[in-house]
Amino acid sequence: MMLRPPHPLLTQPDRIVIQNLSDDIHKVQLSHASSVSKEDYGQDDSSLDADTVRVLAHDKYVIAQLNNLNDATTEDFQPTVFTGWDDKDIPESINKCLVRPYTRWARSVVRRPTDVVFLSHIIIYLTTSVPSAIYLFYAFSWPHAIFHWIMQGFYSGSFTLMLHNHIHNNGVLSRKFSWFDKAWPYVLEPLMGHTWDSYYYHHVKHHHVENNGPGDLSSTIRYQRDDLLHFLFYVGRFIAFIWIELPIYFLRKNKKSLAIRTLISELSSYLFIYGMARYNIRATTFVLIIPLIQMRIGMMVGNWGQHALVDEVEPDSDFRSSITLIDVPSNRHCFNDGYHTSHHLNPRRHWRDHPVAFMKAKSQYSTQKALVFHNIDYIMMTVTLLKKDYMHLASCLVPIGEQIGMTQEEIAEMLRTKTRRFSEEEIMRKFGKVG
Numbered sequence: 001m002m003l004r005p006p007h008p009l010l011t012q013p014d015r016i017v018i019q020n021l022s023d024d025i026h027k028v029q030l031s032h033a034s035s036v037s038k039e040d041y042g043q044d045d046s047s048l049d050a051d052t053v054r055v056l057a058h059d060k061y062v063i064a065q066l067n068n069l070n071d072a073t074t075e076d077f078q079p080t081v082f083t084g085w086d087d088k089d090i091p092e093s094i095n096k097c098l099v100r101p102y103t104r105w106a107r108s109v110v111r112r113p114t115d116v117v118f119l120s121h122i123i124i125y126l127t128t129s130v131p132s133a134i135y136l137f138y139a140f141s142w143p144h145a146i147f148h149w150i151m152q153g154f155y156s157g158s159f160t161l162m163l164h165n166h167i168h169n170n171g172v173l174s175r176k177f178s179w180f181d182k183a184w185p186y187v188l189e190p191l192m193g194h195t196w197d198s199y200y201y202h203h204v205k206h207h208h209v210e211n212n213g214p215g216d217l218s219s220t221i222r223y224q225r226d227d228l229l230h231f232l233f234y235v236g237r238f239i240a241f242i243w244i245e246l247p248i249y250f251l252r253k254n255k256k257s258l259a260i261r262t263l264i265s266e267l268s269s270y271l272f273i274y275g276m277a278r279y280n281i282r283a284t285t286f287v288l289i290i291p292l293i294q295m296r297i298g299m300m301v302g303n304w305g306q307h308a309l310v311d312e313v314e315p316d317s318d319f320r321s322s323i324t325l326i327d328v329p330s331n332r333h334c335f336n337d338g339y340h341t342s343h344h345l346n347p348r349r350h351w352r353d354h355p356v357a358f359m360k361a362k363s364q365y366s367t368q369k370a371l372v373f374h375n376i377d378y379i380m381m382t383v384t385l386l387k388k389d390y391m392h393l394a395s396c397l398v399p400i401g402e403q404i405g406m407t408q409e410e411i412a413e414m415l416r417t418k419t420r421r422f423s424e425e426e427i428m429r430k431f432g433k434v435g
Helices: 012-041 046-070 092-106 116-138 143-171 176-194 200-212 226-254 256-278 281-307 341-345 349-359 363-369 378-386 389-394 401-405 408-417 423-431
Strands: 324-325 370-375
Touching: 012 046, 012 324, 012 349, 012 370, 012 401, 012 423, 046 349, 092 116, 116 143, 116 176, 116 281, 143 200, 143 281, 176 256, 176 281, 200 226, 200 256, 200 370, 226 256, 226 281, 256 281, 281 378, 324 378, 324 401, 349 363, 349 389, 363 401, 370 389, 378 389
Parallel strands: 324 370
Antiparallel strands: none
């Protein structure tokens, strides 16, 4: 099975990783053809050991290459300044006069020299989203409201994954700007569809504790994961009840402080929205209510795509209950969110370290039968599953390990087995608990 051509807008680390995986496929296919030929002619296969050595040496070179991109002491170091453009895409005159001076200053503000992009996004949001929202309350107009809604929808993915890095690592800016680092989420979260601190409580204190297991309120294992009605029930339950189910979960875990803080966070956010609605219902609808509904739907669509393909044998394995995507929306615009398995293996791993961490653990990914895809994002993963288009999913799979020898039809059938709903008896047997 040959890979489809990679997307031209992949990040440089993604291009390096996908090329390495493509080389692996090609080498396995050549080795297989060579071994068949040698069997026909009665020759030994001692040369295959040399091939293995060359593969390992090539992997070490790739790992060094990826490390250098993240290491500010090397000539190959490349900070991320924007999500949409790399340094090579910007005219040299603009780079020299604007981008590089800004980058030098911004590196003194952010916590890690790679992360200039976070400051870029914070500045963009504070200078566009905030003034736009304020003006809608001052002088509402339908064209402005629709424009604001579209703008916030465009921003929401990158913002959420920047916030994702913030909550996992206690901030993204230098310690001397800690006051500002703590403040900006409270200004921007409501405008992007988040209630105050709820992402932290649900994602860090809950989801990564339960890891899509039976106690996870956003777990997918009790659902038939290619069924539209099951998906709608999954999304509907989250939107309607997460505000009370999460505090109850913390109470059951004897974490009373978290339960109280979570409930206060949710209710204070809803009270704020109610108060703003009393002042101007039309502006509140576009600035706060629609983004909240869209974000909660979007997060469940994304989580479904991240955890829809769960291994029927070892559903509690991080390698087998999540996936890896090498695609543009997830990794270029959303800070390597596609490396979801890597994230579950180490939730505090820095976003720029995911590609190199994947390469270092590539043999584990292979032996653990992990799933790697390219040219598809989490939203389209969910859509494609709900369409039951397993042949398309199979065409997006990047085969590793034993998967390399499988046909597209065999891969499609294998993927189908990963979406089956688990019964309560299976959950008890596999996880030792029912939640």
